[in-house]
Amino acid sequence: MSTKEKILAKALELFNEKGYNHITTRHIAAELSISPGNLHYHFKHSEDITKILFEELTLKMDDLLNKMKKIENKTLGDLYTLTSSTCEIFYSYRFIFINFIDILNKIPEVKTQYEGINFNRKEEFQLIFSDLQKNDIFKKDIPEFITNSLTEQIFIIADNWLTHNRLISKLNKKTAIQHYTILQMNLFYPLFNKEQQKLYEQQYIR
Incomplete structure (x- = not known):
């Protein structure tokens, strides 16, 4: 691992924990036992580190989507995996969401991105929802205003569940990811056809 990679890994760890x-x-x-000058050779400011970490998060989500x-032929299991994997990625970069407003105000490039x-x-989620309808996971007759609202609801939960967990639920990593995955999946339940609703209850609701 290069010095630059070590700096990014340690910064992510400290931002998340502290x-x-x-x-x-x-x-x-100090945590890496290197001089500030050595670190500043790679990153002049902590904002520069944050920009790279935000790009890492974005690339991981791009790959997942x-x-x-x-x-x-998308299945209910594929939708669950997407939701769970998203929660796991977000948890790994949780400082970004817990300090979202501060970061966006401090770093204009991140806000624009x-x-x-x-x-x-x-647009990506709309395509996924359309495929789920074609594959008979979602009902065929879902009004457009519902799917449009669903996308916004997902964004609101995805961007804020880590703050909710920090302040209210206080669950550990594994339990938090499971809990908030189901919370988001429950948004889809009314859109599943009856067969998929039954399958969802059997496989994921305990």
Whole structure:
């Protein structure tokens, strides 16, 4: 692992554990037993590190969604895997969501990138929903305003569940991912056909 990679890994660990606003480049350098000058050779400011970590998060989500889009005959299990894997990725970068407003205000590039991602993700989810209808997972007669609302509901939950867990639920990683995966999956339940509703209850509701 290169020095740059070590810095990014340690920064992610410290941001997640201690909080974004409490960690500086000096803290990261001290944890790695390197000089601040050595760290600043790679990253001048903590904001530069955050931009890279946000890009990592984005690329992982791009890869996950691309895999989902390539599946021709999508199943209930595929939808669950997408939702669970999204929760797991977000948990790995949880400081971004817990400190979302601070980061967006402090780093204009991340704010611009996030706005673009929201637009693109909406189109991607609409395509996935359309495929789920074609594969008889979702009902055929879902009004467009419902699927449009569903996309926004997913974004609201996805961007805020980590804060809710930190403040209210206080679940450990494994339990939190399971809990919030089901919470998001339950949004889809009214859209499943009766056969898929029964399958969902049997496989995922305990």
